[in-house]
Amino acid sequence: MTERLGSVKRTDPSVVRLFGKPVAFSPLLDEIPVGLVILDLDRRVAMMNRSAEALTGMSRDEARGLPCRHVVRSNLCLQRCPLPEMSSESEPVCLEGDIISRDRERIPVRTTFAPLEDPEGRLVGFLEALEDLRMLQALDASKGRVYSFGQIIGRSSQMQRIYEILPGVAQTDSSVLVTGETGTGKDLLAEAIHQASGRAKGPFVKVNCGALPESLLESELFGHEKGAFTGAGESKPGRFRLAHNGTLFLTEIGDLPLTLQVKLLTFLDDHVIYPLGSTKGVRVDVRIIAATHRDLKQMVREGRFREDLLFRLNVVRLHIPPLRERGGDVRLLLDHFLRAFTSQFQKPIRGFTDEALERLMRHPYPGNVRELRNIVEYAVNLCNRDRVGPDHLPPYLLEEPEAPAAKEAGGGEQPPVREQPAGGPGRVSESTTWMELERRMILEALLKAKGRRSRAAEILGWGRSTLWRKMKRHGIDG
Incomplete structure (x- = not known):
């Protein structure tokens, strides 16, 4: 049965008739690398595709039935939303603005609003197409920079070496391990790799492995089925599925619990995930970039990190040097x-x-x-x-x-000693x-x-x- 767009139902995605036969509609939308949100006449979400889930950070099951402004959360909602004045005869309207994702990230987007009609020409709903503008803005911002790659800035020899190898690394699907001290820009490097790759049109999904307890982190990464545990009233796709055809960035990988390290290793072997509460695997096409400020080799020796996982993540290793070793980059960054x-x-x-x-x-x-x-x-x-x-x-x-x-010649860096300052x-x-x-x-x-x-x-x-x-x-x- 075809789901009507004029009313919101908690049912499976609709089907449409094409060439005289019913065709599944939702999988077609999921293959489009632009966020698509279908609204009913009350401007409540009836359906959204995978790209829209990645942009908003909200699953389609959670979003269905909610007002558009609570899902997209755009600055256009209260200022210039064209939908209240839109009729079946209206032409599509294209506006640029920002949305706020569930992770409180501000994302610049170009939104196209269009009416949806039934075969008789009656208005039955609306379509919103959300195009991520982050890559375009990053390219515009970098035009005047001589010493940069994406949002990364530096002219030291160490950074120039990174710039040289980044384009080649970006064009492969090999796992990447980014290392460096806290604050060196590992997140920016991971996003630069994604934006320079063939997956740039796909989602870039970030997960902090140290921000959630193990029980919540497993569901956040791999998803869960309805009823998998107490409080699981709806199925959840998980970040791996949201990152399908894109990149999953696992920051603070050293904080990943050992049990989840096993599941991650399994995914790297066969690219199949198993949501909580399900015995059926789901194949996803995701590139993994991991980052850490920890010494993973030392953690392997201490039994806190799996050696086989380190080998699988460390296919390509990029180390960002600390700022104190980057010479003239300090002045460049101060001016920037x-x-x-x-x-x-x-x-x-x-x-x-x-x-x-x-x-x-x-x-x-x-x-x-x-x-x-x-x-x-x-x-x-x-x-x-x-x-x-x-x-x-x-x-x-x-x-x-x-x-x-001054350090003594040949003495190396001395460990910090705690003292009570005179001041x-x-x-x-x-x-x-x-x-x-x-x-x-x-x-x-x-x-x-x-x-x-x-x-x-x-x-x-x-x-x-x-x-x-x-x-x-x-x-x-x-």
């Missing part, structure tokens, strides 16, 4: 983020004073590019002159010694560990955000779950 934030905040700031620049250039940046970005954002927020001065920098930068202590508990000395500095950054962000965790996470460039986890690690009560 200053331009970005002065434009965003609409401030007439033209650069840094010599003293501020000297302090910024000698800082070791244990938080890497993310820390540098946050420092510049902090400074632009505080600056009320045409140049950023030392008084606009975060306090811990002003408390650093005037010149870094009081708030002072950051050269021997301060990254854990202490990270705790200080969190406290400053919370102070600036007046205790609002979501705003503090934005200031730090983290997700809310990441901030919550780090606050718990440092014993900070929010």
Whole structure:
């Protein structure tokens, strides 16, 4: 039976008659690499394809029957939505705007609105086609950059080497393991690989393996069937199925529990997943990119990571060097983020004073590019002159010694030693560990955000779950 678009039903997707025979409609829509949402006359979701699920982060079963504005969550919904004025005679309308995904990510899209008619010409619903514009915007933004690949910026020899091999890596379907310290830009590198690959039209789905407990993470990755466990009232496709024909990015892969490491290894062998509560496998076409700041070889020796999984993930390994080893990239990044934030905040700031620049250039940046970005954002927020001065920098930068202590020849890098600074508990000395500095950054962000965790996470460039986890690690009560 064909499902009517004029009313929403909790039934299987509709079929249409083509060449005199019924044809399954939903699988046809799933093969289109553009998000498609079909609405009834009340502008409630009747059907959506896999690309729309990946964009919105919401499954079709969850979305069915909900108002469009609660699923797509576009800035056009309250400002310029053309659907209220649309009739069966209306021409399609194309508008650009942003949507907010379920993961609270802002995604630029081009939305085409069109009426749907029955054979008699009566209006029975609407079609929304959502085209992801992230790749196009990234290409436009990179036109003026000489030293960049996608959103990655750097002119050091290490970064140039990465730029050279990225195009070739992107054109294969081999698993990629991205390593590097926290804040070096592993997420940007993974997305750059996806956007330069033949899968760029498909979804790029990111999962933080350390953000959820094991029971929830398994369902999030592999999906579940209705009734698979208490509270599973509807079937859920999982991130693997949402990433079909695209890329699944597993960040913090070192935090993946051993039991799920086995399931991931099984998928890498046969590209079949088994949702919770189902004995029937589902074949999906997904490329895996994993990232970690941990030493996976050491975790293998400790029995916390499977060696066979490491071999399967480590087909292509890309290491992003820490910012302290990238020479002139610091100045390049300072200028880039200053331009970005002065434009965003609409401030007439033209650069840094010599003293501020000297302090910024000698800082070791244990938080890497993310820390540098946050420092510049902090400074632009505080600056009320045409140049950023030392008084606009975060306090811990002003408390650093005037010149870094030289290492003994051949002595290598010495481990940090905890000491009580003479300047009081708030002072950051050269021997301060990254854990202490990270705790200080969190406290400053919370102070600036007046205790609002979501705003503090934005200031730090983290997700809310990441901030919550780090606050718990440092014993900070929010």
